[in-house]
Amino acid sequence: MDKKISRTWRQKALRPSLFGLIIFFVVAAAYNFSQANTGGRSHNVAINNITISSVTQGEFVDALSLRGQVVPKTTIYLDTTTGGQVEQRLVEQGEFVEKGQPLIRLSNTNLQLDVMGREAQVTEQLNFLRNTQMNMATSRLNLRRDLLEIELQISHLQRRSKQSSMLVDKGLLAKDRLAEIKDNLSYYQARKALTIERQEQENSIRKVQVKQLEESAVMLEKNLLFARENLDNLLFKAPVSGYLSELNVEIGESKERGARLGQIDIPNEYKLVILLDEFYLNQVHRDLAVMVALESGNIMAKVSKIDSRVKQSQFQIEVDLPTSASNIKRGQNIDIKLMLGGNKEQALLLKRGAFFSNSGGNWAYVLTAEGNKAIRRNISLGKKNQDYFEILSGLSLGEKVITSSYGNFDKAQQLQLN
Structure with a gap:
């Protein structure tokens, strides 16, 4: 006979407790998972690990402190027009050379x-x-001689014809003899006309032929002169006076036609090459004022060229330096101030910081009045200089803003400051 087994009170209480613990852990895990995925509504931050800046009011100087590199304003490249083997190197890189001074001697057997x-x-x-x-000339002389002989015959025949006509009238000469003389006269007269025509044709042909030959000779002489100039170019000379900043040749080296041998920099003509963040691409234009800090003092210059091609988030501008600028060397770096021209007397200002790279200037963490919390708030920033951002909206004078990096908590809506 089966016996009924009854559970104790402990066994009855154990099952609900287990179910309660399981539900608690599931809810806690789901909460932690949601907080991890959403970044959380709140985040604890040590106040010693952040930078806090106050919103101030003052003059916003729209100028950028930058550094520019000195490069020659005009550079003459030395390219060979003939090619050949380097036979002799007559100068060294870095020397000052005069116009027409021999630099390199090449050899070219071909x-x-x-x-x-x-x-x-x-x-x-x-x-x-x-x-x-x-x-x-011989043919022309022969034609003239033939023409003289024909004219002589015509003169004789005309005289004989006149005499024979008188004799025929008197019955002393036969008419056939007179007719023969007249036939010969007609022949020589026709021959004279033909000779004159041949002379005119040969003169015309002779002029064309001589002109063609002379033009051909002139062309050959020009080609010869060009070839001799190429031969002279084997002794490479400086086209202008200046500093030989590069000379890329070694004795025995072969250079093809058009190969670059070096370059000459025109002295006392320099410009600055400056790299800017693409943020300023729409604010920079030609003739923008630039203050250049030299050892002798500050001088004013202007932006002369803008290369709007952006590479690695930067673009390039050039500033022509006046010829009066002294003690400047190629490759030297110089401090400048780019005057963007948008100065404001009473502007709300916020110190620049790493927060901009996280928020893009569209929002920031603003401290509450108690100072123990920072609330995420949408803001609008305008221009920036080397020290400050210009505040357009979203912040008031005296408010405090976290301006250090938001990299660890940029998804939180508020920060608890410990």
């Missing part, structure tokens, strides 16, 4: 042979031109 071949062609062409001119 170019020398080409010049010799062109000289032979010119000589041959000139000889042919002289021979042609001599032949034309």
